[in-house]
Amino acid sequence: MGGLCEQCLKTGLVKPGEIVHHKVHLTPDNINDPEVSLSWNNLELLCRDCHAKAHGSLKRYKVDEMGRVIIK
Numbered sequence: 001m002g003g004l005c006e007q008c009l010k011t012g013l014v015k016p017g018e019i020v021h022h023k024v025h026l027t028p029d030n031i032n033d034p035e036v037s038l039s040w041n042n043l044e045l046l047c048r049d050c051h052a053k054a055h056g057s058l059k060r061y062k063v064d065e066m067g068r069v070i071i072k
Contacts, residue, residue: 003017003045004017005045006044007053015047017047018047019048020044021050022043
């Protein structure tokens with residue numbers, strides 16, 4: 001949608017999109033499935049606010065004491 005947040009556009013707002021969001025969230029079980037990880041049908045461009053709403057309070061990863069990202 002021309003670099004605009006797809007969710008905001010549905011409500012009549014015009015905001016730049018910043019994050020490509022997976023509608024079906026990536027997990028260790030599906031990350032190697034291209035229909036989930038790479039399919040255009042599973043991706044949407046969102047602003048930071050809409051992306052935060054899409055994930056709610058779910059923490060998808062943490063950083064250990066060495067600074068390594070650990071996916072939950």
